[in-house]
Amino acid sequence: MNASTIVFGAGGQIGRELVSLAEIRGLDIRGLTHAEADITNAVSVNKAFEKFKPALAINCAAYTAVDRAEHETELANTINIDGAEIIATVCASMNVPLIHLSTDYVFDGNKKGAYTESDAPAPVNAYGRSKLAGEKRIQAALKDYVILRTSWVYGFYGNNFLKTILRLTQERDELRVVSDQHGCPTAAADIAEALLVVGEKLSAQEPVAGIYHFAGAGRASWYEFANEIVKRQSAFTNRSPKVTPISTAGYPTPAKRPMNSELSSALFIRTFGYTAKPWRERTAETVDALFAAGPSKAAS
Numbered sequence: 421m422n423a424s425t426i427v428f429g430a431g432g433q434i435g436r437e438l439v440s441l442a443e444i445r446g447l448d449i450r451g452l453t454h455a456e457a458d459i460t461n462a463v464s465v466n467k468a469f470e471k472f473k474p475a476l477a478i479n480c481a482a483y484t485a486v487d488r489a490e491h492e493t494e495l496a497n498t499i500n501i502d503g504a505e506i507i508a509t510v511c512a513s514m515n516v517p518l519i520h521l522s523t524d525y526v527f528d529g530n531k532k533g534a535y536t537e538s539d540a541p542a543p544v545n546a547y548g549r550s551k552l553a554g555e556k557r558i559q560a561a562l563k564d565y566v567i568l569r570t571s572w573v574y575g576f577y578g579n580n581f582l583k584t585i586l587r588l589t590q591e592r593d594e595l596r597v598v599s600d601q602h603g604c605p606t607a608a609a610d611i612a613e614a615l616l617v618v619g620e621k622l623s624a625q626e627p628v629a630g631i632y633h634f635a636g637a638g639r640a641s642w643y644e645f646a647n648e649i650v651k652r653q654s655a656f657t658n659r660s661p662k663v664t665p666i667s668t669a670g671y672p673t674p675a676k677r678p679m680n681s682e683l684s685s686a687l688f689i690r691t692f693g694y695t696a697k698p699w700r701e702r703t704a705e706t707v708d709a710l711f712a713a714g715p716s717k718a719a720s
């Protein structure tokens with residue numbers, strides 16, 4: 421990415437990871453937090469484009485509270501559908517390509533094996549429906565876009581499953597974790613790398629527009645993921661709570677989840693030449709980085 425890039429949702433877990441990676445690389449990037457640019461407000465989005473005159477826009481802003489979306493559906497839709505359309509419309513009018521993030525939760529989870537881009541979406545919850553409708557609005561408004569569907573995101577910043585498990589290992593002697601839902605844990609750090617790689621191709625006007633799946637290498641259940649986190653943190657805390665597998669039925673949530681949301685990244689790898697690291701390796705790195713930053717960071 422040579423030319424300037426603006427990032428919406430720069431205060432979120434992926435947004436922060438992306439902006440910090442781009443800054444380390446010395447790239448010309450400007451991250452805008454929710455307070456600095458509201459994607460549901462066309463005036464605010466237009467102002468950002470006029471001020472920074474970007475050659476590329478990346479949208480990391482979204483409504484991501486999967487369970488709350490069941491009763492805050494209107495808000496989720498405003499952000500994930502109307503907000504996505506507003507950015508895409510401004511991008512189209514200013515001839516700026518857009519990279520937008522979407523989710524494995526556009527699928528119903530009934531497939532055996534990994535979902536590819538040609539599989540038909542059929543979301544089972546309000547969040548997934550809002551993200552799918554957001555994808556469609558972007559495709560209708562803009563030709564020059566890449567939509568990256570990713571899954572089970574964890575990392576150094578923000579709230580995520582890995583950090584929740586680290587906190588619970590301090591508080592409990594037993595963690596009961598769902599073992600019959602499968603997917604691909606994906607490090608925000610890998611997504612940040614992927615976004616930069618996609619940005620380079622789009623900026624070079626390579627014909628890569630479309631939807632791609634990008635996820636951490638390997639498949640896991642939430643139980644396996646939790647086990648790995650607990651194992652790794654024990655070296656820092658001397659705590660090894662028991663991790664007990666439970667079924668989805670034993671952990672009722674307001675939003676239904678797909679039982680299988682494994683994504684195949686094969687098309688992404690062929691097109692962009694970048695592969696995410698195996699999730700176990702990235703999980704270990706993330707746990708180590710959180711403890712290196714201090715006990716309060718690891719327990720936050």
Ligand SMILES: NC(=O)c1ccc[n+]([C@@H]2O[C@H](COP(=O)([O-])OP(=O)(O)OC[C@H]3O[C@@H](n4cnc5c(N)ncnc54)[C@H](OP(=O)(O)O)[C@@H]3O)[C@@H](O)[C@H]2O)c1
Nearest residue numbers: 429431432433434454458459481482484521523570571573
């Ligand atoms: N987390 C996952 O496991 C996961 C999985 C698959 C796909 N994704 C996708 O990846 C993307 C980024 O997710 P994430 O995990 O980084 O989410 P996140 O940590 O919740 O960050 C989302 C950011 O969007 C901001 N935001 C919300 N409404 C906004 C608005 N109207 N205008 C501008 N900014 C707004 C939020 O700010 P406030 O907090 O101040 O409102 C927050 O900083 C999303 O598209 C999500 O659907 C995430």
